[in-house]
Amino acid sequence: MKNIPTRLIVTSVAVLLLMGLVLSAYVGPKLISGVVVGYGGEGANRYSTDGFNTGLEYAPNMFHPESYEAYTQWKPATPFRDGKNMQAPPAGTVPRDNGYIHEDFQPYHYPNTQEAYDLATENLKSPVVEALAAIDSLKRKDAAKGILAKGKKVYTIHCQICHGEQGDGQGTIVKNNVYPTPGDYKTKENLTDGKMFHSITYGRNLMGSHASQVTPEERWAVIYYIRNSFLK
Secondary structure (H helix, E strand, O other), X not given: OOOOOHHHHHHHHHHHXXXXXXXHHHHOHHHHOOOEOOOOHHHXXXXXXXXXXXXXXXXXXXXXXXXXXXXXXXXXXXXXXOOOOOOOOOOOOOOOOOOXXXXXXXXXXXXXXXXXXXXXXXXXXXXXXXXXXXXXXXXXXXXXXXXXXXXXXXXXXXXXXXXXXXXXXXXXXXXXOOOOOOOOHHHOOOOOHHHHHHHHHXXXXXXXXXXXXXXXXXXXXXXXXXXXXXXX
């Protein structure tokens, strides 16, 4: 025993490993799934929706849990033909909500044209008023305060530097003669909610688009703030 050649030991270990691999193909994953799923056959196919799938898979439960997964499913017995346990919402659908928060998911159908600008000015209405009207009167005041606070925050960050703290067009860069005055809100004619929303979305005159910085919900909030702070 003491004089067993190293080559013989290595060969024996290799043979044992090979026998283990061959055995796994016949015994199946149910008996040794803690180590190997299987080498071909039904053992491997059990976890695949692509048909016969050969190969080794160690610690399978770490990759293929027993519970159903929502949008990816490895088990062949699934409710839908595409192998998924849950279907994605139809394209183009948006969540339904009594408030205006899901404006973030709704498409804006007015293009960046003068004609669309005029149509938005005339027809586009703020959902904030409608949302507040649908709230119980006891909670409406607090809800309005919340929207005003959000609108003020957005105005302070993105608008005040040009339009001024009082909405008079005397922002910091205007006072420093870096940028021409955008004018006082009170002197602007036909300043509807739709006109402001369209302008924030696409930009207007020297003001660039703020669509990437301000979400639709935030746009309506800042418009509500402007309406109630400077255009009373």
